[in-house]
Amino acid sequence: MFGKFSRRQFGKFAGLSALGAATAANAAQGEPAPAVDRHAPASFPKDFLWGTATSAYQIEGAVNEDGRGRSIWDTFAHTPGTIADHTTADRANDHYHRYKEDVGLIKALGVKAYRFSIAWPRIFPDGTGAPNPKGLDFYNRLIDELLAKGIEPYATLYHWDLPQALEDRVGGWRSSDTSKAFADYAGYVAERVSDRVKNIFTLNEAGRFLNFGYGWGIDAPGLKLPTGELNQARHHVALGHGLAVQAIRAHARPGTKVGPAENIAACVPVFDTPENVRAAEMATRELNAGLLGVMLEGKYADGFLAYSGKDAPKFTPEELKIIGAKNDFVGLNIYAPQFYIAASDQKPGWKVLPFPASFPHMNSEWLRVGPEVIYWAPRLAAKIWNLDTIYISENGTSSEDKIAADGQVYDLDRIMFLRNYLRQLQRATAEGVPVRGYFLWSLMDNFEWIFGFEKRFGLYHVDFETQKRTAKLSAAFYREVVVRNAIGA
Ligand code: NOJ
Numbered sequence: 001m002f003g004k005f006s007r008r009q010f011g012k013f014a015g016l017s018a019l020g021a022a023t024a025a026n027a028a029q030g031e032p033a034p035a036v037d038r039h040a041p042a043s044f045p046k047d048f049l050w051g052t053a054t055s056a057y058q059i060e061g062a063v064n065e066d067g068r069g070r071s072i073w074d075t076f077a078h079t080p081g082t083i084a085d086h087t088t089a090d091r092a093n094d095h096y097h098r099y100k101e102d103v104g105l106i107k108a109l110g111v112k113a114y115r116f117s118i119a120w121p122r123i124f125p126d127g128t129g130a131p132n133p134k135g136l137d138f139y140n141r142l143i144d145e146l147l148a149k150g151i152e153p154y155a156t157l158y159h160w161d162l163p164q165a166l167e168d169r170v171g172g173w174r175s176s177d178t179s180k181a182f183a184d185y186a187g188y189v190a191e192r193v194s195d196r197v198k199n200i201f202t203l204n205e206a207g208r209f210l211n212f213g214y215g216w217g218i219d220a221p222g223l224k225l226p227t228g229e230l231n232q233a234r235h236h237v238a239l240g241h242g243l244a245v246q247a248i249r250a251h252a253r254p255g256t257k258v259g260p261a262e263n264i265a266a267c268v269p270v271f272d273t274p275e276n277v278r279a280a281e282m283a284t285r286e287l288n289a290g291l292l293g294v295m296l297e298g299k300y301a302d303g304f305l306a307y308s309g310k311d312a313p314k315f316t317p318e319e320l321k322i323i324g325a326k327n328d329f330v331g332l333n334i335y336a337p338q339f340y341i342a343a344s345d346q347k348p349g350w351k352v353l354p355f356p357a358s359f360p361h362m363n364s365e366w367l368r369v370g371p372e373v374i375y376w377a378p379r380l381a382a383k384i385w386n387l388d389t390i391y392i393s394e395n396g397t398s399s400e401d402k403i404a405a406d407g408q409v410y411d412l413d414r415i416m417f418l419r420n421y422l423r424q425l426q427r428a429t430a431e432g433v434p435v436r437g438y439f440l441w442s443l444m445d446n447f448e449w450i451f452g453f454e455k456r457f458g459l460y461h462v463d464f465e466t467q468k469r470t471a472k473l474s475a476a477f478y479r480e481v482v483v484r485n486a487i488g489a
Contacts, residue, residue, distance in 0.1 A: 041486035042426045049152075049437030050482040051113030052106060052459065053394055055159035055204065057089050058446040060119065062096035066134035069125025071161035072172065072213075076220030085452035092447045094467050096138065103145045105460055105469060106443060110482040113152040115261075115393060115439045116142065117159035117204065120185055127166035128181045136192060143196050154439070155193065156201040156261060157186050157244065160209045160220065167221050173214065173233040174225070179240035187247030194252035201261040201331055201393065202244045206237045206291050208263050218450060228311035234290050235313035241295055242323035249325075261331030261393035262292050266377040268337040268370060270353055275343035279350035283341045284380045286348065296385040298324020303348065329436070330385070331393030334377050336361075337370035362417060363398040364455050371420035375428045378435050388434050395421060396441035398448070398455040401472060409461045409472035418474065422487040440478060444469055 057073050077088035095102055106114050120127070122135030139155075146153045162172055170177040190200060212219035215230045225233065241260055248258045265287040269276035285293060289304035290313075298320050305312050344351040361368045378390045397417045401409050418440075429435055445458035453464055459475040462468070481487055 041484055041488045042423065042430070043484075043486040044426055045429050045436075046485075047436070048429065048485060049113050049391070050111045050485075051115055051152075051154065051437060051439040052109060052111055052443040053115035053439040053441050054095075054443050054446060055117040055156065056119035056122075057092075057159065057161045058442075058448070059089075059093040059095040059102075059444070061089065061091040061094045063090050065096065066122070066138065067125055067132040068119065068135060069121035069127070069132075070164040071119065071121045072164055072167050072220040073161050075164055075167075076222055079222070082218075082222070083450055083452045085454050087447070087452040089447035091464075093444060093462055093464075098467065099138075099142050100145055101469070102443065103142070103149055103151065105471075106146075106151055107149045108471070108479070109459065109475060110479045111151070113154055113437060113439065114146055114443070115154040115156060115201070117156035117161075118189060119161050120158065120182075121161060121163040121165075123189060124163060124181075124185055125165070127163035127169070127178075128184060131188060136189070139189075139193065143193060147196055152199075153197045154199045154201065155189075155197050156204050157189060158182065158202065158240075159204040160213075162221075172221055173210070173236050173240070174229065176236050176239060179236045179243055182240040183243035183247040186244035187251040190248040190252035190256060194248075194256045198255065199257045199329070200248055200252070201259060202241045202248075203237065204261045204393075205263040205333055206234070206241070206260070207265065210234050210237060210291075226311075227308075231290065231308060231311055231313045235294075235315055235319075238291060238294050238323045239319055242319075242325050245325045245327065246322060257328035259327035259329040259331055259389075259391075260292070260295060261333060261391075262295075263333045263335075264288055264292055264377055264381060265338055266334060266336070266373045267339045267341045267380065268373050268376045270340045270342045273343075276341065279343040280341040280376065281380050281384060282348065283339060283350045283352070284377075285384050287339065292330075292381075292385075294320070294323050295327070296324070296330070296387075329389035329391055330381065330387055331391045332377055332381065333394035333441075334374045334392055335395060335397070336366060336368040337373040337376075362413065363400050364451070367397055369417065369420075371417075371424045373424075374421045375424040375433075378428055379431070379433045382433055390433070390435045392425065392435060392438040394439055394441040396457050398457045399474075401445070401456045401458075401461055403461060403463075403470060407470070409470060411472045411474045414472070414474040415477045418477065418481075419487065422481060426487050 077083050125132050143153050166178050214223045214225050214233050217224040245258050267280045267283045269280040286303050289301040294300050340353045341350050397414055399411045399414045401411050442457040444460040445456040445462040448455040461470040
């Protein structure tokens with residue numbers, strides 16, 4: 001195409017096109033002018049909740065302050081060879097001391113909600129037993145500051161920072177003692193914050209921390225359990241969720257809402273035919289049977305049990321009843337399409353298609369770009385489990401953000417990513433998929449687990465030497481979406 005035009009001609013054409021001249025030219029040639037204004041923004045439902053998200057270990061720092069106990073992530077990050085850039089989150093964003101400034105950053109985005117996590121080892125340094133009142137004091141200060149600024153707090157109780165004492169004493173999630181300890185902690189916190197915190201997420205991304213931490217040994221606590229033991233740990237995590245829901249219902253103010261925040265195994269029909277959609281629906285149910293499935297159905301799908309065979313988890317009917325306790329909402333963390341699915345003549349009626357090596361990804365290699373996943377995952381989940389309230393509890397991307405000479409951060413790839421994903425989310429809400437809110441990951445750059453500080457997911461750039469926060473261009477983009485409650489073309 002470029003061959004046909006001189007540079008000057010091309011520039012002129014591009015300029016005219018931007019002014020709408022190409023459309024006029026089309027009309028002059030007898031083509032109908034477009035019926036709709038292509039730049040008209042696509043609106044979200046009236047009460048759609050816009051938010052942003054972080055987690056305790058990734059931002060707080062102050063790991064030895066005010067009686068906080070050690071977590072498995074302190075131990076893991078201090079183990080040589082675990083974190084790509086050899087860092088730990090001992091200081092991270094120093095949010096523990098700078099939370100007021102950070103709440104100001106949230107406010108500046110115009111969002112109405114903030115999802116943060118509470119560090120269990122700040123509340124119960126030994127996992128169980130004597131609480132540490134100073135730990136809760138910090139979250140009380142944070143919650144009060146959020147409310148004073150008109151921001152609704154959404155608290156997550158477990159974002160991977162298990163008290164090390166529980167790992168040492170009972171083997172962490174390998175034991176149902178941890179499930180019970182989690183419920184005690186959940187009830188304790190809920191009783192004390194539910195006068196102000198109306199929405200509580202139990203566990204964040206159980207699928208990830210189990211597979212990475214207990215299966216492959218690349219997240220804390222760094223274990224490589226055989227499949228049977230991994231499935232049993234998964235069952236204890238699901239049980240922990242169910243017991244925590246019970247404890248919250250028993251101790252929190254009436255009306256407190258609770259649910260998980262899960263990285264659903266996200267399936268996308270390879271293209272939209274009724275057969276592929278049906279196949280993706282079956283795949284979603286079966287590939288999520290070990291966590292979301294049992295939480296939302298109160299039973300393990302037959303296919304899952306048959307497939308697991310001798311490695312299937314051991315459970316009692318009573319435990320299944322607890323795990324299947326009704327949730328008020330389901331949080332889905334959605335980043336990349338994990339599985340493209342096609343219909344198949346062979347059992348089980350669907351197949352996972354291989355990714356070509358050339359499939360595009362963002363700055364994090366695992367973050368394949370597939371905006372349609374944020375349409376399909378909630379749509380299929382709502383259909384399978386008959387859900388009426390879904391939150392996108394996380395979505396966002398890392399980008400190789402640099403401060404330019406003029407002091408700005410031009411994170412155009414993040415804006416591209418968000419624009420496309422939000423467009424697909426809008427499509428879902430417009431079709432009646434019950435997504436009620438969206439929490440952008442993340443408010444600011446932070447400790448990205450095994451990647452340390454190398455991968456930046458924030459709307460605000462953080463200089464980890466000086467702790468200076470700088471709004472990226474995507475912060476202005478997101479603010480625009482929030483203010484308009486709509487996504488432009
Ligand atoms: C999911 C996790 O919940 C969060 O902690 C992490 O930083 C983001 N994904 C990005 O990888």
